[in-house]
Amino acid sequence: IGLALAGRAGARMTDVFGAPTSRNTLLRLIASLPDPPVTAPRVVGVDEYAQCKGRIYGTVLVDVETRRPIDLLPDREADTLAAWLSERPGIEIVCRDRAPFFAEGATRGAPQATQIADRWHLWHNLGEAAEKCVYRHRGCLHPAPAPPDEPPEEPEPAASSPWPTGHRFAERTRAKHSTFHALLKAGHSKRSVARQLGMTLNTILRFSRAATPEELFTGQWQSRATKLDAYKPYLDLRWQEGCTNAWKLWEEIREQGYPDGYGNVRNYLSRTLRGKPQPVGPRPPSARAVTRWLLTHPDALVESHRIQLKAVLANCPELDVLAKHVRTFAHMVTDLQGDLLPEWIKSARAATGLPSLSRFAHHLERDLDAVVAGLSQPWNSGVVEAHVNRIKMLKRQMFGRAGCELLRKRVLLA
Known part of the structure; x- marks a missing residue:
């Protein structure tokens, strides 16, 4: 009962069974249990879990072959992992993500072992880089405007009066001027x-x-120079592209160096751009939607998405190059063709207009042996991720109040 429900919930269950026991007694019984016997592992999976999210993290180790947890470490430092691995010289394979402390700990603690980078994390990191590339070329997501059948009419000349008609201050001044001269x-x-x-x-x-x-x-109606002036052409362009979210536009120009707050952007949109017509037609797909289409197998896409993706790629050569790199990497992941990775990295780093993809390829080079092994061998960290999810469930069951020792006992014995 203590292993299944821990303290308070276990004490309530013992009352139901007619053997009332305090929560502290249950916790003492759990702490007194010996660790389960574990055979020397050959394939070990390593990942982190949150003891206190954002502050305290530990390390969970799983025997990938038996799919059972082996141990929980109180931190995620390279020294702790290296010391644990060095006590088990029979380890041949270490499955991990691309965290640098796990890579360093595995290298120092088990130099004889082959390190394998998890394929899911590689694919997830590629997806993040692809989304940044698509967002960088978001202007290509809009269909090219069709050529007009007739030449556009010449715009009417702007009114010579610097005051807008209908404004209460302007009309009041005109009335006073007329009354004065009368x-x-x-x-x-x-x-x-x-x-x-x-x-x-x-x-x-x-x-x-x-x-x-x-x-x-x-000068009351003259456009005084503001810090927003340098970014107004960009705001006008994004408005014509169909983006009318003031907060999103403020975040975009803030990344470009705009120093002021959100209110100025909102006022400019509401006073200046709100009345301007937007392009008529279907709303273009978002960068996230296009990224999802790129990461989905072509046979799994519905017909409408396939047509939209084809139009986007035809409109942007850079995104077409990105799509080819994503498909090539997908074949390496599914067919375990890790030997093709060095050539893929060389091609991705040479791609122009795709800096995020180039950075992703550069980071793969830093951990090349583990990534090649991850794309060549069938081992992965899926079972480790399952136990991390189980640890989250146990923590929620104990309202996050479990210390490392109690949590370790429940993970290993329950």
């Missing part, structure tokens, strides 16, 4: 007009010198 023509003096209209003498003088209301314009 009173002057009726024979009233400027001081008299000032008293009647409640205006200062300086304002009356300005009105008298202005033949038209537009001459009173002193």
Whole structure:
């Protein structure tokens, strides 16, 4: 009961069985149990688990052949893993992800073992790099505009008045200007007009010198220079592309160096761009959707997605090159053709316009032997990921209050 339900829940269950026991007694019984006998492992899987997410992490080790957990380490340091491996010289294969501390620990603790990088993590990292490449070329996701049948009409010249019509300040100033000059023509003096209209003498003088209301314009409606000016062409372009989310546009220009906050972008969109027409037609696919299509087997795509992907690749040579690299890597993963990886890395690093793919290939070179082994041998870390998920369940069952020793006992014995 203690191994299955731990303290409080186990104590409630013992009451049901008619053998009441306190939660502390159950925990003491669990702690007193000896570790299960474990044969010397040959293939070991290594991964991290969160003791306290974001703060404290440990290491779980699994016998991949028997699919049983072997041990839980209190941290994920390379020294701890190296010491554990060095006590078991019979280990021949270490399955791991590409975390540097696991790579270093396995190299120092089991130099005789072959390290295998997990294929799922490789495919996941490729997907992240592909999404960044697609987002970089998101302008190509819009279909090319069809040529117009007739030449477009010449736009009408803009109004000469610097004041927008219909604005309350502009209309009020025009009305005051008209009233002022009407009173002057009726024979009233400027001081008299000032008293009647409640205006200062300086304002009356300005009105008298202005033949038209537009001459009173002193800069209130001029576009003052702001930090957003340098990014307005980009915002206009993205608006025409169909992106109307102010927060997303603010994040995009912030990555380009825009120093101010979100409110200025929102105000510019609502006051300036909100009334501008957007291109008519179907909404273009998102970068994430195109990435999902690239990572999906062509035979598994529905017809509409296949047509959209074909149009996107035809519109962007860089994304077409990316698609070829993704398919080649997929064949290496599914057919275990790790010997083709060095040539793939060389080709990916030479691809122009795809910096994220080039960085991914560069990172593969740092762990080349393990990646080639992962793409050549059938071993993987799937069973380790299953036990990490089981550890999460046990932690939730104990409300996250289990220490490393109690959690280790339950993982190894339950």
